[in-house]
Each structure stands twice: as C-alpha cells, then as structure tokens.
Amino acid sequence: MGQQDGSRDAEMAQSTSAEAPASSEYRVLQGPLFKKLGTDPTSQKVIRLTRKVGSTLKTTGKTWTGPSGGRWVEQLPTEKPGWLLIEGPGFGQPGPLLDPVQPGEEEPIVLFALSPIDDSPLCEICLKPSQTVRHAKRWLALRLPGLQVNRIAVAKEKPSDKTHGMGLRNFPANWILEDETKLKDTPFKDGGELVFFYMGDAAEDVAAAAAAPTTS
The missing domain is CATH 3.10.20.90 (Phosphatidylinositol 3-kinase Catalytic Subunit; Chain A, domain 1)
Known part of the structure; x- marks a missing residue:
C-alpha cells in the first residue's frame, strides 16, 4: 500500500482529539492488531499483536483520533498499558480491526x-x-x-x-x-x-x- 511509511509517521505525530468512553469491550475482526505501548496515544512505539478473530478485548472505552484519521482505543492495563488501533491508514490493514461490542448483541x-x-x-x-x-x-x-x-x-x-x-x-x-x-x-x-x-x-x-x- 503506497504512502504507508508517511502515513504511519503522521499517525505517530502529536495528538489531537480524544473522545469519551463509549464501550469497554471490543471484538477482533481481523489481524494482526497494532498497539501503541504506554499511556500516551502519541507514542511512536508500536507493536503487532496476534489475537483470535472473534475474540474480545477489554478497554477503558476511551478513544483517540490521530492527525491522519486513525482511531485508537485505550486497553485496560491488565497486561501492559497501551492503545489499540480500531481502524486507520498506514498499517496495510484496510477496514476495521476492532468493533465495539454492544450490550446484549448476538454472538458472531x-x-x-x-x-x-x-x-x-x-x-x-x-x-x-x-x-x-x-x-x-x-x-x-x-x-x-x-x-x-x-x-x-x-x-x-x-x-x-x-x-x-x-x-x-x-x-x-x-x-x-x-x-x-x-x-x-x-x-x-x-x-x-x-x-x-x-x-x-x-x-x-x-x-x-x-x-x-x-x-x-
């Protein structure tokens, strides 16, 4: 995918917007997942995670949108604190990686x-x-x-x-x-x-x- 490196650099740039918590659980739609380590969503340290498609991850519900439009959600610090990519450019993964789980929703x-x-x-x-x-x-x-x-x-x-x-x-x-x-x-x-x-x-x-x- 063209411009991946540039998009990624822009995505790592300093932060712009944060949104109030909306959901505490997200479902994995595809992989790999991408996680920014630490409590700061502008962190440049990103790792790949492998999680089973269809499984769920617990989050604080707090989301952050970077300057390139990538949306991230804060993971509960049960392991290492960090922010998970919901969807965004620059990582070679078109489409959403995570989807918020709604209360009482049907099992996929x-x-x-x-x-x-x-x-x-x-x-x-x-x-x-x-x-x-x-x-x-x-x-x-x-x-x-x-x-x-x-x-x-x-x-x-x-x-x-x-x-x-x-x-x-x-x-x-x-x-x-x-x-x-x-x-x-x-x-x-x-x-x-x-x-x-x-x-x-x-x-x-x-x-x-x-x-x-x-x-x-």
Missing part, C-alpha cells in the same frame, strides 16, 4: 475463506447472524483487494470433489445464496468455510488493483 460466527486464485487460506471473517451475504462479500473484497463484490457468488456448500475454481458449470443454481440472505438463514456454522466462487479472473483483477496508482 467466524468463517474461513480460501483464495479464489489458488485455494490457499485467505482470511477469517467475523460475522453477525443478522448480517447479510453481501456483507460477507464486502469483507472478501476488502481482504483481497481487486476482487469485485458483484463477481462473487456465495454458495450453500462446495461440490464434494471440486475446488473454488472448478465445477460451477454443473452447480445447482438454487445453491447460490442471494445477497439479501441473512447469515442465520444459511447453512454456515461457526468455524466453517465461507464457500464462494469468483465469476471472473481473480488473479487478473488482483494484479490490476496492485498495479493501480495509489492516492495519498
């Missing part, structure tokens, strides 16, 4: 996805049962830049002896899930695979996205 499911290019492990996606198939598609496109949401077809299950790039010709049409279908109305279970096909040349689309000029 975590699905794994394979690359449409070579069937290698792509990512894990944390989804709420009330969210839709289209929401899952957006996550796939976010995690593999270049994929186009309207070319992704999510299926109820995978053909028994086929892979992502094969077997669609004889695949029953009623096994393809509509965008508006809620995850709770699909066969997907926590820990299972998010089965999808890419109706195009995934390798070509990903390569084109990687070659495209970036904006600052």
Whole structure:
C-alpha cells in the first residue's frame, strides 16, 4: 500500500482529539492488531499483536483520533498499558480491526475463506447472524483487494470433489445464496468455510488493483 511509511509517521505525530468512553469491550475482526505501548496515544512505539478473530478485548472505552484519521482505543492495563488501533491508514490493514461490542448483541460466527486464485487460506471473517451475504462479500473484497463484490457468488456448500475454481458449470443454481440472505438463514456454522466462487479472473483483477496508482 503506497504512502504507508508517511502515513504511519503522521499517525505517530502529536495528538489531537480524544473522545469519551463509549464501550469497554471490543471484538477482533481481523489481524494482526497494532498497539501503541504506554499511556500516551502519541507514542511512536508500536507493536503487532496476534489475537483470535472473534475474540474480545477489554478497554477503558476511551478513544483517540490521530492527525491522519486513525482511531485508537485505550486497553485496560491488565497486561501492559497501551492503545489499540480500531481502524486507520498506514498499517496495510484496510477496514476495521476492532468493533465495539454492544450490550446484549448476538454472538458472531467466524468463517474461513480460501483464495479464489489458488485455494490457499485467505482470511477469517467475523460475522453477525443478522448480517447479510453481501456483507460477507464486502469483507472478501476488502481482504483481497481487486476482487469485485458483484463477481462473487456465495454458495450453500462446495461440490464434494471440486475446488473454488472448478465445477460451477454443473452447480445447482438454487445453491447460490442471494445477497439479501441473512447469515442465520444459511447453512454456515461457526468455524466453517465461507464457500464462494469468483465469476471472473481473480488473479487478473488482483494484479490490476496492485498495479493501480495509489492516492495519498
């Protein structure tokens, strides 16, 4: 991702805004996580953390927004004090890393996805049962830049002896899930695979996205 170093330097610059506590628990949506060590959110010391997708982290609820727009939340000092990145530029992780947990919210499911290019492990996606198939598609496109949401077809299950790039010709049409279908109305279970096909040349689309000029 272009301008990463510059964005990161700007993000480490002195602080601007802090917000009042809103939630004490955040859910991990993707990784790795990024943590500024210490009680000062303008700290330049940042480490990577590995946490299980779908797990939760306890925070004070206090958030801070840096000059580049990155949002951070203060972690409870049960281990080492610090600030966790919620979402922001300069770290090569598009999309939110953390999501505030609302009181009484539904328990999410975590699905794994394979690359449409070579069937290698792509990512894990944390989804709420009330969210839709289209929401899952957006996550796939976010995690593999270049994929186009309207070319992704999510299926109820995978053909028994086929892979992502094969077997669609004889695949029953009623096994393809509509965008508006809620995850709770699909066969997907926590820990299972998010089965999808890419109706195009995934390798070509990903390569084109990687070659495209970036904006600052």
